[in-house]
Amino acid sequence: xxxxxxxxxxxxxxxxxxxxGISLDIADGEFMVLVGPSGCGKSTxxxxxxxxxxxxxxxxxxxxxxxxxxxxxxxxxxxVFQSYxxxxxxxxxxxxxxxxxxxxEKRNLIEERVAAAAKILNLGPYLDRYPRxxxxxxxxxxxxxxxxxxxxxxxxxxxxxxNLDAKLRVAMRSEIKALHQRLKTTTVxxxxxxxxxMTMADxxxxxxxxxxxxxxxxxxxxxxxxxxFVAQFIGSPAMNVFDGAVKGGAVEALxxxxxxxxxxxxxLEGQRVKYGVRPEHLEPASSGIAAEIVVVEPMGAETELVxxxxxxxxxxxxRGRSTAGPGDRIFLAPDxxxxxxxxxxxxxxx
Amino acid sequence: xxxxxxxxxxKLWLVAIPVLLWTLIPIYHIFLFSISTKDSAFSGRLWPKQxxxxxxxxVFNQDHFYLHHFWxxxxxxxxxxxxxxxxxxxxxxxxxxAISRLKVRGGRTVMNAALFTYFIPAAFLAVPMYKAxxxxxxxxxxxxxxxxxxxxxxxxxIWVLKQASDKLPWELDEAARxxxxxxxxxxxxxxxxxxxxxxxxxxxxxxxxxxxxxxxAFLLLSHENTIPLAVGLGHFLSSDDSPWELLMATALIYGxxxxxxxxxxxxxxxxxxxxxxxxx
Ligand SMILES: Nc1ncnc2c1ncn2[C@@H]1O[C@H](COP(=O)(O)OP(=O)(O)OP(=O)(O)O)[C@@H](O)[C@H]1O
Ligand SMILES: [Mg+2]
Numbered sequence: 001x002x003x004x005x006x007x008x009x010x011x012x013x014x015x016x017x018x019x020x021g022i023s024l025d026i027a028d029g030e031f032m033v034l035v036g037p038s039g040c041g042k043s044t045x046x047x048x049x050x051x052x053x054x055x056x057x058x059x060x061x062x063x064x065x066x067x068x069x070x071x072x073x074x075x076x077x078x079x080v081f082q083s084y085x086x087x088x089x090x091x092x093x094x095x096x097x098x099x100x101x102x103x104x105e106k107r108n109l110i111e112e113r114v115a116a117a118a119k120i121l122n123l124g125p126y127l128d129r130y131p132r133x134x135x136x137x138x139x140x141x142x143x144x145x146x147x148x149x150x151x152x153x154x155x156x157x158x159x160x161x162x163n164l165d166a167k168l169r170v171a172m173r174s175e176i177k178a179l180h181q182r183l184k185t186t187t188v189x190x191x192x193x194x195x196x197x198m199t200m201a202d203x204x205x206x207x208x209x210x211x212x213x214x215x216x217x218x219x220x221x222x223x224x225x226x227x228x229f230v231a232q233f234i235g236s237p238a239m240n241v242f243d244g245a246v247k248g249g250a251v252e253a254l255x256x257x258x259x260x261x262x263x264x265x266x267x268l269e270g271q272r273v274k275y276g277v278r279p280e281h282l283e284p285a286s287s288g289i290a291a292e293i294v295v296v297e298p299m300g301a302e303t304e305l306v307x308x309x310x311x312x313x314x315x316x317x318x319r320g321r322s323t324a325g326p327g328d329r330i331f332l333a334p335d336x337x338x339x340x341x342x343x344x345x346x347x348x349x350x
Numbered sequence: 351x352x353x354x355x356x357x358x359x360x361k362l363w364l365v366a367i368p369v370l371l372w373t374l375i376p377i378y379h380i381f382l383f384s385i386s387t388k389d390s391a392f393s394g395r396l397w398p399k400q401x402x403x404x405x406x407x408x409v410f411n412q413d414h415f416y417l418h419h420f421w422x423x424x425x426x427x428x429x430x431x432x433x434x435x436x437x438x439x440x441x442x443x444x445x446x447x448a449i450s451r452l453k454v455r456g457g458r459t460v461m462n463a464a465l466f467t468y469f470i471p472a473a474f475l476a477v478p479m480y481k482a483x484x485x486x487x488x489x490x491x492x493x494x495x496x497x498x499x500x501x502x503x504x505x506x507x508i509w510v511l512k513q514a515s516d517k518l519p520w521e522l523d524e525a526a527r528x529x530x531x532x533x534x535x536x537x538x539x540x541x542x543x544x545x546x547x548x549x550x551x552x553x554x555x556x557x558x559x560x561x562x563x564x565x566x567a568f569l570l571l572s573h574e575n576t577i578p579l580a581v582g583l584g585h586f587l588s589s590d591d592s593p594w595e596l597l598m599a600t601a602l603i604y605g606x607x608x609x610x611x612x613x614x615x616x617x618x619x620x621x622x623x624x625x626x627x628x629x630x
Contacts (some may be wrong), residue, residue, distance in 0.1 A: 012604075021461050049526075050524075050528060051527075052524050052528075068460060072524075072527045072528045073530040073531065073532070074526065077528065078526075078528065079525070081521045081525060083519060083521050083522070084518065085521035085524065085525040087522065087526075088544065089543040089544055098528035098529050098539075102529060102530040102531055102535060103530060146525075146529070
């Protein structure tokens with residue numbers, strides 16, 4: 001049980017700056033997901049918290065105590081690696097009990113804790129196997145078991161699911177989530193997969209190029225992305241975004257008028273903007289902006305349409321099934337309440 | 351079998367047979383001598399008329415002028431070989447761990463400098479080594495040969511073990527550190543167990559290097575009771591009328607332990623010595 005706080009964290013590898021002053025407070029028991037494209041520095045930030053990288057500038061505190069100078073082993077954290085990093089020469093039991101053995105805990109206490117963790121993770125039948133005798137998903141669970149057994153202040157995960165196949169990934173996702181709800185241990189979880197981030201997080205920090213672009217609850221990020229980067233990163237399929245200009249209370253773009261609702265501050269007449277609208281807010285209607293269907297992708301519960309407005313392709317998501325086929329003309333009626341406007345120059349939300 | 355396969359197989363045999371003969375004929379020759387009587391040794395037959403094990407009995411009973419110290423000499427050989435193996439292993443393992451896993455500053459430079467010594471032929475270093483051992487008063491002690499052999503074996507041993515260490519996943523160290531391991535615990539509980547194949551290979555390498563050494567043994571040790579068997583064997587040739595059948599019987603005995611060790615550890619030898627030799 002602990003809070004974690006990063007303040008003004010900077011990191012350079014040699015002369016290359018990688019993190020540019022990151023501040024982030026994680027509450028006790030919170031499930032925080034760091035998400036961002038490859039190379040944005042999320043692993044680096046996590047590894048600094050773990051004590052595996054030194055801190056170029058700034059400070060990290062766990063439970064109010066600055067840990068900059070503390071060794072990994074004294075930080076009372078547990079980490080699950082992407083590669084699992086199980087000790088190949090130890091059985092599952094020994095792997096899970098290793099940290100306690102290092103602490104010179106009593107034998108039966110170790111047994112007890114390992115058995116308890118194995119029960120939670122359904123690893124009972126595998127306790128005497130070696131990692132090479134396990135499937136990917138089982139190894140993943142052993143890696144988690146190794147973390148649970150220690151009962152640490154903070155769990156760290158670095159893309160723990162990226163070596164699993166799609167189905168197992170979904171299953172493990174809910175397992176991790178359920179585990180967190182049960183143990184309520186503060187968790188920092190790194191992923192580049194925004195779906196993972198959306199489904200698991202209490203709060204998400206979207207990172208890009210060594211900075212946090214936005215911090216918030218999953219649906220906050222989804223509903224009110226603070227800038228273009230977050231708008232396009234969160235959500236699948238991604239938000240449709242195109243250039244336009246404010247004109248008479250709406251946006252002119254792609255040769256049509258797109259309805260928008262402006263907040264008091266933004267939307268000067270003639271301002272160049274990016275107009276964003278999510279695929280599910282672009283439902284076909286009986287009248288509106290004319291578009292031509294290019295591709296129809298039925299997915300059962302929904303149908304994804306790729307349409308052309310002018311020369312620009314947009315994605316439209318309709319509920320249920322569509323009888324339309326390629327070449328058909330439809331009309332789009334975006335809901336102004338769900339239109340996102342960003343300043344074309346700064347990318348910030350208007 | 352297709353004709354192409356046949357052809358490649360034939361080519362293989364064409365190489366293998368001469369190589370096999372090349373290695374086996376001398377060994378067979380030794381064997382032949384060792385089971386022949388003194389008179390029939392040079393008869394030129396492919397199999398002696400009356401094969402005998404009498405030569406071995408003579409050797410084991412130390413029943414000849416050149417064999418008076420047979421048992422103590424073979425003990426010396428063994429002692430020196432095992433000591434060299436153990437010390438080389440200890441030095442090389444610690445060095446490899448420090449260089450590869452702890453990333454000690456300047457570690458690589460030290461290793462490269464050590465490897466550089468191989469540019470100087472070992473025979474050139476024999477005299478300085480002799481001088482040094484003399485200075486330390488170690489001449490005629492088995493330790494002098496052990497130290498010399500460790501010096502010669504270590505750079506290669508460090509290099510091989512460092513290459514093998516580099517292949518261990520880095521995350522294992524990080525996981526162990528997070529699990530609370532000190533560097534010493536990391537070394538003992540994670541590093542050593544994973545390095546076993548390479549350690550066995552390097553131990554045997556150093557052991558055999560010392561067991562087979564002649565030049566340094568000859569230089570550094572001169573007393574009948576301190577010399578290893580290799581030098582003892584050399585003494586057979588100091589008269590015109592050498593007892594060849596006994597020399598060969600002793601040689602055969604001398605050659606058996608390396609063969610046995612190699613056989614026992616062959617799995618590790620091939621894997622261990624080549625692992626790290628190439629970047630895969
Ligand atoms: N040891 C290192 N030395 C030099 N540069 C490094 C080192 N580790 C990471 N970097 C650089 O730091 C940046 C951030 O790396 P990091 O591993 O944190 O990215 P990431 O967000 O985790 O990406 P991914 O999703 O691919 O894992 C990258 O540009 C990377 O090249
Ligand atoms: Mg990463």
